[in-house]
Amino acid sequence: MTLLITVFAAVAVTVKWYNRKNDDMRLGSLALMYWGASLMWFVDAIAEYIELEAEFFAPEAADMLNDSFLGLSVVALGLVIWVVRLLIADPKGVVKKAIGRGTATAEAETGKE
């Protein structure tokens, strides 16, 4: 389930990246992150299949639920890493502008006093 959820996330982000208007959102990095994890889990799945054989396709309900929860958490972590990198890189200058405006307002208020 973790592999499936990550593959779906990778495909969705790749489609969004393909339809992007510009590179400001850095969706390529997010897509590559999900694809990297998907490929790695694919190898993990093959290793597990070699070990378990047919049993691999009939997991316990509890295991499936745990794996789904893990998959969603992984997608969320990927999004958090991406958004933090985006805010630090600040390609649109939004953060700089917002902080600059805040600093300018504080300075103006200090000046008035």
Add this chain to the structure above:
Amino acid sequence: MACFTVSLAEAIVVKVVQKRVAKKEKLAEEKHDASVEKPLIPMSTRLGWLTKLLFGGSALLAFEHVWHGEVVPWFPFLTAMNDSADAVEMLQEIGTVGVGMAALVTAVWFVMSKTALYIVGRPELKGSRM
């Protein structure tokens, strides 16, 4: 158990190589070296894709290992290291699954890189639609 460490190690090495290649490319550009043909996609850009695949993948896999209690925030960080039998099993997994992961990601990157060069280099197809 610790299969992501191989990809993580490869990511660090590739990042160092990428920095060096980028520096060389910048120097060549500054010198306006006409004898050197400018690539369609710089090698440093393509190596950047590989580092993102490897770093991103290993970060998410590391999280999975934390989830399963295989990686802990205290020394020796890997729970398998506490028991010699587990440590042997872990090393075996690193040697098979870990190396397999790094090899597959690198192979996919290689194909992706070649495909990107082909796409950028091919002539524009006007009015063609699938």
